[in-house]
Amino acid sequence: MSLGVNEIRRGLAKGKFSSVEITRDYLARIARYNPTLNCFISVTDEIALAQARAADAALAKGNAGTLTGVPLAHKDLFCTDGVRTSCASRILDNFIAPYDATVVANFKRDGAVMLGKTNMDEFAMGSSNENSYYGSVANPWNTGHVPGGSSGGSAAAVAAGLAPGATGTDTGGSIRQPAALCGVTGIKPTYGRVSRYGMIAYGSSLDQGGPFARSAEDCALLLQTMSGFDARDSTSSEQAVPDFGAALGRGIDGLRIGLPKEYFADGLDGRIAAVIETAIGELRRLGADIRDISLPNTRLSIPTYYVVAMAECSSNLARFDGVRFGYRCENPVDLEDLYKRSRGEGFGAEVKRRIMIGTYALSAGYYDAYYLKAQQLRRMIKDDFQQAFTDVDLILGPTTPEVAFRIGAKTDDPVSMYLQDIYTISLNLAGLPGMSLPVGFVDGLPVGMQLIGNYFDEAGLLNAAHSYQQVTDWHLQAPELEA
Amino acid sequence: MTLKSDDIRNIAHLARLHIDEDAIDRYAADLSSILALVDEMNQVDCSGVAPLSNPLDATQRLRDDVVTEENQRDKFQSIAPDVEQGFYRVPQVIE
Numbered sequence: 001m002s003l004g005v006n007e008i009r010r011g012l013a014k015g016k017f018s019s020v021e022i023t024r025d026y027l028a029r030i031a032r033y034n035p036t037l038n039c040f041i042s043v044t045d046e047i048a049l050a051q052a053r054a055a056d057a058a059l060a061k062g063n064a065g066t067l068t069g070v071p072l073a074h075k076d077l078f079c080t081d082g083v084r085t086s087c088a089s090r091i092l093d094n095f096i097a098p099y100d101a102t103v104v105a106n107f108k109r110d111g112a113v114m115l116g117k118t119n120m121d122e123f124a125m126g127s128s129n130e131n132s133y134y135g136s137v138a139n140p141w142n143t144g145h146v147p148g149g150s151s152g153g154s155a156a157a158v159a160a161g162l163a164p165g166a167t168g169t170d171t172g173g174s175i176r177q178p179a180a181l182c183g184v185t186g187i188k189p190t191y192g193r194v195s196r197y198g199m200i201a202y203g204s205s206l207d208q209g210g211p212f213a214r215s216a217e218d219c220a221l222l223l224q225t226m227s228g229f230d231a232r233d234s235t236s237s238e239q240a241v242p243d244f245g246a247a248l249g250r251g252i253d254g255l256r257i258g259l260p261k262e263y264f265a266d267g268l269d270g271r272i273a274a275v276i277e278t279a280i281g282e283l284r285r286l287g288a289d290i291r292d293i294s295l296p297n298t299r300l301s302i303p304t305y306y307v308v309a310m311a312e313c314s315s316n317l318a319r320f321d322g323v324r325f326g327y328r329c330e331n332p333v334d335l336e337d338l339y340k341r342s343r344g345e346g347f348g349a350e351v352k353r354r355i356m357i358g359t360y361a362l363s364a365g366y367y368d369a370y371y372l373k374a375q376q377l378r379r380m381i382k383d384d385f386q387q388a389f390t391d392v393d394l395i396l397g398p399t400t401p402e403v404a405f406r407i408g409a410k411t412d413d414p415v416s417m418y419l420q421d422i423y424t425i426s427l428n429l430a431g432l433p434g435m436s437l438p439v440g441f442v443d444g445l446p447v448g449m450q451l452i453g454n455y456f457d458e459a460g461l462l463n464a465a466h467s468y469q470q471v472t473d474w475h476l477q478a479p480e481l482e483a
Numbered sequence: 484m485t486l487k488s489d490d491i492r493n494i495a496h497l498a499r500l501h502i503d504e505d506a507i508d509r510y511a512a513d514l515s516s517i518l519a520l521v522d523e524m525n526q527v528d529c530s531g532v533a534p535l536s537n538p539l540d541a542t543q544r545l546r547d548d549v550v551t552e553e554n555q556r557d558k559f560q561s562i563a564p565d566v567e568q569g570f571y572r573v574p575q576v577i578e
Contacts, residue, residue, distance in 0.1 A: 098558050191538045205537055234544055235537065303521045314498060321499075323571050328564035334574050336499070344501030352500055356491070356510065357517055359498040373524050375534030380527070382535060415516050431538025455539070 002161035002478050005070055005218040012059055012069045019059070019069030023052040023113050026071045030115065030162050033481050037138045039157040041076045042084055043116040051113040058111060067225060068111030073163040075154050076117035077124060078104050078209070079198040083114075087200050088122045088132040091320050091327045091346030101198025102230045103167060103209050110225045115163055119153030122348045123317065124174055124202045126150050127420045128410065131350045136407050139182060140479040141445050145404040148178030151212070155182040158212045160481055165213040165222050169199055171206045172305055173399075173424025176436040179212055180399035180448020183438040185465065185475055186212040187219050190456045191431035192237030194223075195230035201316040203309035204235075206428040215475050216437065216465035220244035223458060239456050247459035248466040253287030255464065256392040262298035263397030263423055272398050275440035275447045279468065280396065286467055291392055295384045300377055301426035302418060307361050307374035308429065313351075314358025320346065353414060382430040389454045394464055397423055399436040399448035423450060433458045437465045438474040446477075484518045486511050 003011070003022075011017050027045055034040050048071060055069030079085045079097035081104075086092045100108065107114070121131040129137040129152025137152040139145040140160035147156040151168030155178035158166050168175040170188035179186030187210045194209040201207060211222035224244050230236045259280070264273055284290055322328040322342025329345055332338035347355070361370035388395060401422060410417045427434045432455060436448040453461040469475050486494075488507045491514065495502045502510060556569060565572040 094562075096562050098555065098562065192541070231546070235539075235541060237539070237541075297527075300524060300527060303524045306517065307521055307524070318499075322564060323573055324559070325562045326564075332574050335576055338574055339499040340496075340501040343499055344503075347500070352502070353510065353513055353517065355498050355500060356494045357514060357521075360486075360490075360494050360514070360518075361521075363494075363497060370521065370524075372534055373529060375536055376529035376532040377524060377527060378538075379532055379535035380529070382538065413516075414513055415520050418517075418520065429538065 003164055004214045005165045005221055008070050008164055009067070019052040019055040019113060020049065023048050023071045026115055026163060033160055033162060036143060036482055037140060037156055037160055038135055039118055039137055039153040039160065039162055040073070040116045041086055041088065041119050041134050041153070044083060044114055047083070048113050048115050055111055055113060065109065065111035066221065067107065069113060071113040071115045071163060072107065073115045073118050073154060073157050073166040074104060075120055075151050075166070075168050077120060077169055077200045078167060079200070080104050080114070080117065083117065085117070085200070086133070088120045088134055089347065089351070090133045091343070093133065093327065095326050099198060102195035102232060103226050104198065106225050118157055118166055121150035121152070122351050123200070123313070124150040124169055124171055125313070125350050125354055127173070127177055127417050129153065130407065130411055131348055133348060139404045139445070140481060141183065142404070143482060144406055145445065146181065146407050148181035148404065150174040152178045154212050155179050155184055155186065158182070158184045158214060159479060161478060165211055165218055167209060167226070168212055169207055169209050170428065171203050171309060172428050173421045175210045175212065176399050176424050176434055176448070176450060177420065179436040181404040181446065183446030183477060184212050184214060185216055185219050185435065185437045186210065187223060187435035187458065187461065188427065188433060189223060189227065189458050190237070190433045192235055193433070193456065193458065194226045195233040195236050197230055197232040203312040204316060205312060206309060215469055216462045217245070217248060219435070220248060220462045242459050244459055244462055247463050250463055251287065252283065252464050252467045254289060255287070255394065256289045256291060257283060258291050258293035258388055258392035258395045260293050260295040260298065260388070260395060260397055262295050267422065268398060268401050269403070269442065271442040272401070272403065272447050275442065276398050276449055279439040279449050282468060282472060286471065293388045293392060293395065295388060295426070297377065297381045297384050298422070298426060301381055301429055302422060304374045304377040304381065305421070305425040305429055306357070306418060307370050308378060310354045310358035311361050311371050312358070314355045314362060317351070317355055322346070350414065378429045381426050385430045385432060394460060395452035397450050399423060399450040403442045403445035403447060427452055431455070433461055435461050435465060437468065438477070440474060484522060485515045486518065
């Protein structure tokens, strides 16, 4: 099993199997392995089979779309019309979305089959998937370890072959970090490339959707469906979307790749550094021109990010008030009690911490010291990247400072969890595209390499990753699963 | 910046979050450690740097002021906790 998106597409086109057959295979794998892995919050069997039957009819008639009949999973943060969209929160446990996110609608348009909705950190706040109302997700490579987060369910589902591809969102690394920890390929596009309409908001100036898959080639196909201008997202970009698949295969001879010295400094596991060095050697053999660069404000990206993200989340999550949808507390004595207890009982501890920090940072007397200061640092971080991109075409480094840690290892210390995002969050502050691809193992757990591109150069990232994957097979490794 | 239990009660009120009394000290410690991390920002002099709110420095796109949504009140109210005759019900606000 464990086919890729493009393999399934070709198999369907050649009639090697039907969409109903392959969809049933995935549903059977989910039934077998999900009790251990907990990748899915909801499995949408009936919808999947109905969509698969429709896909088989379209394939028979010869009017298939680019993904007709291909089963995929959506992070449970994308609104799905008529299907529970929980954001892994008690406050939305009973929320049946009344409309489709643009990303979901795009996948329907192109014929994809929805297997279900994947587990995540509540409201995408977390780096381990332990902050879910529905419980932790297990890393398929070692079920005692975390899959990363926040899109941990999507990453683990792809790694375990419970879906050939899945959607995720990335506010500070929530696609790239779990992709790294689960040994799959994931890309966070440029801010504005993928519509945020119907994507439940965390930090609106940082949030961006993107795909997980087994290869860069598969990610290119999924990203094609996800991308494009959407009038319903006020920050959607009108930049033309290139053919990502057509950009693959042009090679990387002469490509200038920068290594930020700050990404290889203290805090990085030396064994990860060694694995990344080997991958850099492969890229050099493919003709890449490797250069040393500096991103001097890297260290400040963590405090900057947490002020910006928490301020935005405190504002975004004000809408969950127990009045129009979602959880409402029992027997409220007055309106204020209704708000406070519905939110207090509906949100988990990490969400409450972030709302409170954000509320504090935006409160009278503190705004300049926190939010304004963070926005100034944000520009300095962006300027660092722009300076670097005058000398290089891509930037490369580790995706994470450690491989997947044990479940429970960091739950008592929010700050040590935040430090996991050191290499990923600056891209969200700058709005740049980045991706993670598997390049080896440490202690039997996957190591991810991050590639960072200039604005709207997803094609360049995918091409570089594809070139690497043409001469290596780390992306083809699959874990042995415990049923 | 160290937050005390009264600060937590005040912030929780501003955020309209009920926090159990026996959890207040824990939140005070957690939030203080997050603020200690955030205070690293103060090492840098940012005077003269223009704040960046949209990463692409984009400005808000405007559209014509015309109705674009259709009325779906019944669908939206079908997922509400308490409705009556097309209204959302909450505890009495005005005596």
